[in-house]
Amino acid sequence: MSGAFRVTVPASTANLGPGFDAFGMALALYDVVEVQVTDEGLKVEVIDAGAGGVADVPTDESHLVVRAIRRTCAHLGVDPPGLHLRCYNAIPHARGLGSSAAAVVSGVAAGYALAGREIDEFDALQLAAGFEGHADNAAASLFGGLVLAWCEGTVFHAERLTPHAGIRPVVAVPAVRSATATTRGLLPATVPHRDAAHNAGRAALAVHALTAKPELLLAATEDRLHQLYRAPAYPASTALVDTLRAQGVAAAISGAGPTVLALTTTGILPPGAGVEGFDVCELPADLAGVQVAAQ
Incomplete structure (x- = not known):
């Protein structure tokens, strides 16, 4: 991957009624993160591209996308000299549509891109789900479709299914x-x-x-x-x-x-x-x- 790339990540809905912490489904509403490698430290721009709500979103190392990038880069053994992030937030925050999981997944995907590697689905799920302690939203944003998620000890798993086309x-x-x-x-x-x-x-x-x-x-x-x-x-x-x-x-x-x-x-x-x-x-x-x- 070159020094500039775009990550597009879907929203998600979880539980779907009875599947508490187990069911998730990706929805066609997207946050977009543009990432550029620089030599000038960290710069984060947050842009409201819909109903995302950006007034209370930090623009420093505490930004959730940045934290996920840092953790993934450390896991993969890379250390970018500097990063410029432009985050277009369309997923509403704190509304039950997986905005936090989407931010984490975009950061994990960006970390793999910075390392020049294809996303390892199992490792990426461990990294992403580890932020929230359950994998339903994260797995949906990672894999798309309908997901069934579970945890064995500290290891997260998810199985992807295709929802019925009539839904x-x-x-x-x-x-x-x-x-x-x-x-x-x-x-x-x-x-x-x-x-x-x-x-x-x-x-x-x-x-x-x-x-x-x-x-x-x-x-x-x-x-x-x-x-x-x-x-x-x-x-x-x-x-x-x-x-x-x-x-x-x-x-x-x-x-x-x-x-x-x-x-x-x-x-x-x-x-x-x-x-x-x-x-x-x-x-x-x-x-x-x-x-x-x-x-």
Whole structure:
């Protein structure tokens, strides 16, 4: 790779209802990072290319993309003399669309490019998932498509599947933000056995529904493990999920919220869904994952 290249990384949605910390899917909304090797230390420019929100994004070594680049470069044994980064943020921050994972994945991909190496999928997943402690969003942004993620000890794994072509995801993004650390704090230490069993069955069904039989998605996306406990953090989003599901739409909270994910077959939400205060758009599944190209 030359001294200048562009990294394009998709957003992601996680959990998809019952698959807490296990299911992820890449969505066709992209952050772009342009990287140039220089001799003049570090320069980071952050540009809002959509609803990314850049006011509170650092432009020094604490920038998440920079941290991921540094960790990956150290892992690969390279040390660029200086870097100029131009980050075009389109993925909304703190909305449950994997903005942090996308930043990390773009940094990992950039590190491989700086080392002049093709991305090693297994090592890249360890590097990217290590930042958040779970691999659902990171694997989706890395590989594209639908991912099933798990961890054995400290080793992360993910299996990529292709979502059914008839599924047309729609997201409803509110203006309010949500912090993953905050919403995780709302989860109980234990859950009833019947709820755990319910989610195990629904998660198994969801794999079939997402890849082969979308007509089962309403039942397959039913969750008893995390959404109920997090509901007080975003009551408007929870109300929208309930309304959509009552209308037969397979809706769930996207990741840690507060964005609502609707897995439709039409690309639109039904009238009367009550989407006031939400930005609603269809976001097709991304099937390619992170991409690196020379400039």
